[in-house]
Amino acid sequence: MRRRILILLMLFGSVAGAENKWIGYVSDLTCGKQVDADCNRRCIKGGQPPVLILDDTDEILSITNPDSLKHYPGQHVEVAGTRIDQQLTIDHISVLPAAGNRPAHSQTQPEFDAETVKNINRIENSDTPIPSFKLNLLKLMQVYRVPGVSIALIDHYKIAWAKGYGVTDWTTADAVTPRTLFMAGSVAKTPAAAGALYLVEQGKLSLDEDVNKTLKSWKLPDNEFTKTEKVTLRRILSHTSGTGIHFFPGYAVGQQLPSLIQVLDGAKPANTDAIRVESIPGSGWHYSGGGVLIEQQMMIDATRKPFPELMSQVLFNKIGMNDSTYEQPLPAARAAHAATGTYASGKPVRGKWHVYPEMAAGGLWTTPADLARFTIEIALSKKGKSNRILSQSMTEQMLTPQWKEVSEIALGNKQHVDQMGLGFFLGDTTRPDLFG
Numbered sequence: 001m002r003r004r005i006l007i008l009l010m011l012f013g014s015v016a017g018a019e020n021k022w023i024g025y026v027s028d029l030t031c032g033k034q035v036d037a038d039c040n041r042r043c044i045k046g047g048q049p050p051v052l053i054l055d056d057t058d059e060i061l062s063i064t065n066p067d068s069l070k071h072y073p074g075q076h077v078e079v080a081g082t083r084i085d086q087q088l089t090i091d092h093i094s095v096l097p098a099a100g101n102r103p104a105h106s107q108t109q110p111e112f113d114a115e116t117v118k119n120i121n122r123i124e125n126s127d128t129p130i131p132s133f134k135l136n137l138l139k140l141m142q143v144y145r146v147p148g149v150s151i152a153l154i155d156h157y158k159i160a161w162a163k164g165y166g167v168t169d170w171t172t173a174d175a176v177t178p179r180t181l182f183m184a185g186s187v188a189k190t191p192a193a194a195g196a197l198y199l200v201e202q203g204k205l206s207l208d209e210d211v212n213k214t215l216k217s218w219k220l221p222d223n224e225f226t227k228t229e230k231v232t233l234r235r236i237l238s239h240t241s242g243t244g245i246h247f248f249p250g251y252a253v254g255q256q257l258p259s260l261i262q263v264l265d266g267a268k269p270a271n272t273d274a275i276r277v278e279s280i281p282g283s284g285w286h287y288s289g290g291g292v293l294i295e296q297q298m299m300i301d302a303t304r305k306p307f308p309e310l311m312s313q314v315l316f317n318k319i320g321m322n323d324s325t326y327e328q329p330l331p332a333a334r335a336a337h338a339a340t341g342t343y344a345s346g347k348p349v350r351g352k353w354h355v356y357p358e359m360a361a362g363g364l365w366t367t368p369a370d371l372a373r374f375t376i377e378i379a380l381s382k383k384g385k386s387n388r389i390l391s392q393s394m395t396e397q398m399l400t401p402q403w404k405e406v407s408e409i410a411l412g413n414k415q416h417v418d419q420m421g422l423g424f425f426l427g428d429t430t431r432p433d434l435f436g
Contacts, residue, residue, distance in 0.1 A: 116161050123151065141166055145346035148176035148339055152368035157376050162369040169340040169348065179323050181330075181338040181365045183353055188326070188364035189292050191315055191374055193237050193423020196295055197394050198314045200233070204302040207234040211294055216301040218261050220294060221276060229281040233298065236291040237422040238402035242279040245272055245290030248362055250354030253329070257357050260297055285403045285420060289361040296360035307359050316370075318388045319377045324366040326359040338365060398422040 112120065124137045141149060148166035152159055164176030199205040205214060210230040212219050220231055225242055235241035249271060251257055258270040266274030275290035296307055303310055308326040316324050323337075330338060330353075341349035356363035380386035381395040390398065401419035419426040 112161055119153070120161060120163060123153065137165060145342070145344065147342060148180070150176055150178065150180055150182060150339075150368050152178070152372040154372050154376060157380060159369060159372050159376070162367075162372070168338070169352075170342070170346075171348075176339060178369050179337060179367060181323060181325075181334060181367060183338075183341065184364040184366050184371070185362055186289070187366075187371070188360060188362050189289075190423045191311065191324075191364065192292065192295065192299075192326075192360035193398070194374070194378070194389055195311050195314050196233060196237065196299055197398060197422065198389055199299060199302055201391060201394055205233055205298060208232050211236070211298060214298045214302055215294075218264055218297055223277055225277045225280050229283070231277060231281050231291070231294070233295060234402065234422065235281050236288075236295050238285075238420045239287050239291065240282055240285055240403050240420075241288060241291045241294075242277045242281040242283065242286065243275055243288045243291040243294065244278040244286075245275050245293075246287045248272055248289055248356065248358040250356045250358075250362070253351030253353070253355060255355070257329075257355060260293065260300075260357060263358060264293060264297065289358065292361040293358055296358075299360075315374075315389060319373050321366070321370040321373055324364065324370045326363050327365070328357055328359055328363045329355045330365055334365065399424060399426065401426055 137149065140146075146166065147170050148164065148168055150162070150164045152162040154160065162178035164178055164180055166176050168174045168176055168180055196205060200207055209232060211232060212230075220243075229242075231241045231243060236243070248263075251271065256269045258267070262268070263270045263272065264275050266272060272290075275293060279286065299310060300307055305313070308328075311326050315321065325334060327334070335352075338353070340352040341354075343349065377386055377389055378395060378398070381388075381390050381392055382399060384392040399421050401421060403420045
């Protein structure tokens with residue numbers, strides 16, 4: 001049977017509005033503490049202009065004189081006016097076209113043959129056996145306020161097709177293409193794990209030694225939990241190291257950035273606590289982005305190279321992931337081709353996106369096509385048909401369960417017990433062709 005894998009990245013965001021503008025959905029204007037629930041069925045028609053009262057993240061706290069929006073129910077709008085501090089007096093409202101219906105500049109979608117077009121149409125119109133549940137991708141993008149989507153499909157160890165939909169942000173007509181960069185979030189951890197295992201095979205890192213034997217510029221403090229067991233790279237990659245900090249919020253564009261060592265120690269200007277051992281290493285599973293930053297520091301110390309440069313050398317350049325980088329902040333040349341972030345409400349992230357010095361844990365910019373290339377390489381290596389990154393034996397270790405009890409909360413499914421490899425969550429191990 002031929003296996004197909006769909007890799008999809010969705011942009012929940014757009015470019016931040018100008019100082020005297022606010023971009024969002026009309027329905028959001030009914031959510032403030034003082035907002036009349038009927039205000040989105042009214043219209044602007046003379047009298048005192050309405051005023052948006054915003055918090056420091058531009059979320060609406062309230063709206064005065066909400067005789068405003070009868071003509072714009074449920075639509076995505078740009079509100080312009082005069083802003084003083086957190087008050088924006090509305091002068092004008094413009095409706096922004098829905099994603100998928102907007103004209104696009106620089107549209108460079110690839111050409112496809114008839115059979116591929118047929119397969120693409122199946123994906124776009126929901127490939128489901130339930131006729132009454134057919135859904136159209138562009139309609140879903142409008143319903144869920146998603147400006148842009150990028151998809152790549154793997155068929156029999158090859159990229160069958162890759163395509164973009166919608167726009168990179170609401171305020172421009174720049175189309176999402178297969179080469180539009182998206183921030184990958186925690187997906188960053190898996191390519192980083194492959195990079196670390198590459199260094200293991202090169203003799204620069206050890207899977208099972210105390211990490212402090214490799215760390216040079218920083219040391220993980222010992223405590224009562226490390227008296228008999230130590231933190232190792234294997235335990236970091238399988239999230240059994242006992243280290244804390246599961247999530248990093250990142251930093252607003254323009255905000256002072258901490259060094260990696262400041263993040264590890266929770267020292268200002270870091271916005272997270274110090275990364276320390278919080279339980280006996282190897283005694284249980286606990287998702288730890290903090291542990292992954294120890295891995296990042298190990299890789300830097302072992303090679304004396306900046307992490308983005310190192311990952312390009314040991315991974316991206318080897319398999320043609322030309323649209324992937326761990327550079328933070330994103331250089332201007334790449335930023336011009338990146339999708340901007342939007343909250344689920346349709347409101348843009350201020351400054352387009354956050355910056356993540358926590359690169360290995362959440363700082364990857366990439367495309368579905370590049371992630372497909374990585375997935376194909378791992379799958380072929382598992383079968384002994386490629387060794388551009390890892391040997392077959394190391395890939396087998398990567399995809400072998402290291403821990404067989406994973407938190408129900410982390411999985412989001414109380415009926416399913418997952419397993420953890422080295423940087424990969426593993427599902428049903430009776431199906432060795434499946435991993436993720």
